[in-house]
Amino acid sequence: MKWQAAAVREASRTGDYGKVIELVRQDQRMTQAQLGGAIGLSQSAVSRLEKRGARTYSTDVLAAACAHLGFPPALVGLADSRPQGQANGDDDVDRRQFLGGVAATAATPALAALPAETGPGSGQAAALRLSTSAYRRLDGSTPSRDLSEAVRSHMRLIQSVSGTAAGDGDRNRLAAVGSEAASLAGWLAWDMGDNGSARVWYGSAVKAARSSGDPLLAAYQTGSLAQFEAHAGNGTEALNLARRARRVLGDRRPPVAEAWLLSVEALAHAADGDRRSADRALTASRAAAEALPEEPPPWPWVFAFGPEKVTACRVTCGARLGLADWVLSDDVAALATGxxxxxxxxxxxxxxxxxxxxxxxxxxxxxxxxxxxxxxxxxxxxxxxxxxxxxxxxxxxxxxxxxxxxxxxxxxxx
Missing domain, CATH: 1.10.220 (Annexin V; domain 1)
Incomplete structure (x- = not known):
């Protein structure tokens, strides 16, 4: 069966976009877990997507699925270049979940699409975001030095487009896109061993996130900078940044943010040589991760964060602290992800x-x-x-x- 098959066309005609995805996925002999890993969803989330389709997930998730499976966006109700608005009032709610984009793996989370893309500049923001997602996909199989210049050129284009933005809404959307691209540039510099440039790019990502006016994005990028500093051995700076991310979100931070920031704090304590505090943070992070709801987390936490990520974090903390029992007591085979x-x-x-x-x-x-x-x-x-x-x-x-x-x-x- 190809995507041109009658069953696929009929499912598309009746608006059963989840069925379209299921049929094409099965034809490609791909499991739900494999598709979920490619677009940043759990296996159970893909199962729900295929059962309920557009009634459950934003257009960004549908776009990511069709991009990975290689069929035309029109088959799941999307325009070729950007998501179409839906008639029901749930679309704004779905979009704010932001589980779009072609997600990378846990240690390299890809940010999702921008919220409520309306207005003359929204198409530019969506197109630029898709380019960033494409570069993120390449990161897993391409040397960072081969991607770096392309991403820097991409950043210059975003800055140029931002300079001509007509209103605050467009400027905010483009600032969020710029924040995502700057974060990717920071990741690439870090992978190349250029920590100085990585720090500058991560700092730019934080500033752009603040300019976007989105506290979730600002907290995420601040936490990402904290994670970088922890890995670089700057534990005190990492702790300060993680706590700043908490303050940005206040008491209303989503559960996944709490679990993730606790793991970042564990890395920071390990960088400072504080085994007891690292252990407490890891224990709290695992408890929070195990209690996470099944539904997808809010943007920009589009990566899957669960107990297995805390296990990997414990291994890294154990390596920093020289604790063989932390590293070797866990199921190492289960850590072969990413x-x-x-x-x-x-x-x-x-x-x-x-x-x-x-x-x-x-x-x-x-x-x-x-x-x-x-x-x-x-x-x-x-x-x-x-x-x-x-x-x-x-x-x-x-x-x-x-x-x-x-x-x-x-x-x-x-």
Missing amino acids: HAKQRALLVIDIAAGHLAGGRVESAFALARRALETGLTYKSGRIVERARALRRTLTANAPPKVVRDFDERLHGAYL
């Missing part, structure tokens, strides 16, 4: 746990695998993390696996 670069970073954390437990050979066998991924994707961040791991071993006569690692690491200048 794209190759993200998995490589987690493998280095697991290697650090092995090294802390005295398992030198297994540690560097893992580290060698991660290093190969870093070299394949020219990821300065992975290579530098591999170098940092090597510096923690001071043995005068290292085993052969370490000598092989040293040989591969020598001359790895990206």
